[in-house]
Amino acid sequence: MRQATVCIHKQALQHNFQRVKQLVPTAKVVCMVKANAYGIGVQPAIEAFDEADAFGVACLDEALEIRKLGNQKPITLIEGVFSQNEMAIAVAEKIECIVHHQQQLDWLYNYKEQYQQAGLKVWVKLNSGMNRLGFKVPEIIDVIQQLKSDGFHCVLAMHFANADVPDHPMNQHQISQLLQVKAACMPIEVSCCNSAAIFNYPELHFDYVRPGIMLYGASPFEDRSAQDLGVQPAxxxxxxxxxxxxxxxxxxxxxxxxxxxxxxxxxxxxxxxxxxxxxxxxxxxxxxxxxxxxxxxxxxxxxxxxxxxxxxxxxxxxxxxxxxxxxxxxxxxxxxxxxxxxxxxxxxxxxxxxxxxxx
The missing domain is CATH 2.40.37.10 (Lyase, Ornithine Decarboxylase; Chain A, domain 1)
Incomplete structure (x- = not known):
């Protein structure tokens, strides 16, 4: 038999999750398990991360895989839904959505009553300079204020373009916009830290962090190894x-x-x-x-x-x-x-x- 194997160490996954908790004692942890849990496998990952507050995935199919495994923890679709039909499924399966453009807002409002009755949060994406997804300032302030006035529970979400390079000037540009929106929309929960930002910006852990690569025992940094970070290869x-x-x-x-x-x-x-x-x-x-x-x-x-x-x-x-x-x-x-x-x-x-x- 051909001897090519991929061995997944659940104990290492658990260790890495506890490392996150050590670094982030107060924020809730949304474990990123998109792309088949970074190649590790969704089932062993969600079993190892049984103390997670929630999971993050890229698309509805990935969320439904978690539900089929019987796990009912909160899940966030970090790209949101791709159609009104997907919004209906997301609501039925109690899956939370990021919204980053007007069409997604329209789909959300079409299911307003069901979404709110399910107790789901709306994650509103700020485009603070990475220029992939999200509403720019000041539009996002208007969007969040409208959602809040209509009874939605909002989370302000942002993603760093250079969290692994702490002295990159874009970081402060993004942070200043995030803080501006946060101040204008108080009270509001906030999430902006990926693995690199968890290490580099402890003051920005806020309400939710979104670790990914560190959970799987690899490093988000060019100049710091997994061992340096205190995580184990999974x-x-x-x-x-x-x-x-x-x-x-x-x-x-x-x-x-x-x-x-x-x-x-x-x-x-x-x-x-x-x-x-x-x-x-x-x-x-x-x-x-x-x-x-x-x-x-x-x-x-x-x-x-x-x-x-x-x-x-x-x-x-x-x-x-x-x-x-x-x-x-x-x-x-x-x-x-x-x-x-x-x-x-x-x-x-x-x-x-x-x-x-x-x-």
Missing amino acids: MQFNAAIIAINQIKAGEFVGYGSRYKAPKDMTIAVVSIGYGDGYPRAFVKDNFVAIEGQLVPVVGRVSMDMITIDVTDIAAQVTIDTPVELWGKTRLVDDVATANGTIGYELLCRLTNRPKRIIE
């Missing part, structure tokens, strides 16, 4: 050696013959590739781990296989030797950096080919 991505080859100096490895052996080498083939979600387009040297030691990846990543240089540890490896693609020794953030991307993307784009194991 995913161990493993494969195994399926062949070992001896090659001579000057021979080539892999598609395109891009890698030329600088010396006589021992090359191992590992049963993993981009068909499993392992990245291909590396811009820096990349490594895997064997028994806690980093081992270089050489040659191009194929759909189903990679090749690694085990020359220095040849006596330690055999067919079926386990190889960590990312996990505890080789952090997903380090693999992402070598690939010119971020850990979020690697976690989210894993395919269903590797066998899933929940521990």
Whole structure:
């Protein structure tokens, strides 16, 4: 059997949630479980986050998956609904909506009585400079004041564009707009902190925080590791050696013959590739781990296989030797950096080919 596995550590997920609670002792925690809980899997995630105050998802289908699992915690659709029919379903399933444009407000008012009877909050999105979703100042003030006067319970929501770079000038620009709207709409609950902002802006935790990547044991920062942040990797991505080859100096490895052996080498083939979600387009040297030691990846990543240089540890490896693609020794953030991307993307784009194991 092909030995490609994704092992999910529920204890690490629970640890990371408690880390959030340690950092945010007073605000409520909306655990982001969109995109299949960042590739971890919705079911193990919501089971591990059983003390969460609510969950956040991108779309209605993701919310309904949680409901089908029997979980009745509050859920917020962070992009809102995409049609009036979806609003009807959201209300019936007691799913809260962000609103960020007039059409969504119209759909909301069409279900005003049912929405309010269900006790659902309306999350009103401020576009404070990221220019994706939301109402700008002063329009959002008018929107919130109208909603409040019509009996809706509102939450002012904002998203940072650069929370991971604390000295970025856009942060203060966004914060000033948030505080302006908050002051104009008091009393109102507020939510603006993602994982990075939880660390960098404790004074802005307000009523709800929305942790994502930190829950899964990766870092939102380029210069701070998961270990630095006190979170544990929740995913161990493993494969195994399926062949070992001896090659001579000057021979080539892999598609395109891009890698030329600088010396006589021992090359191992590992049963993993981009068909499993392992990245291909590396811009820096990349490594895997064997028994806690980093081992270089050489040659191009194929759909189903990679090749690694085990020359220095040849006596330690055999067919079926386990190889960590990312996990505890080789952090997903380090693999992402070598690939010119971020850990979020690697976690989210894993395919269903590797066998899933929940521990």
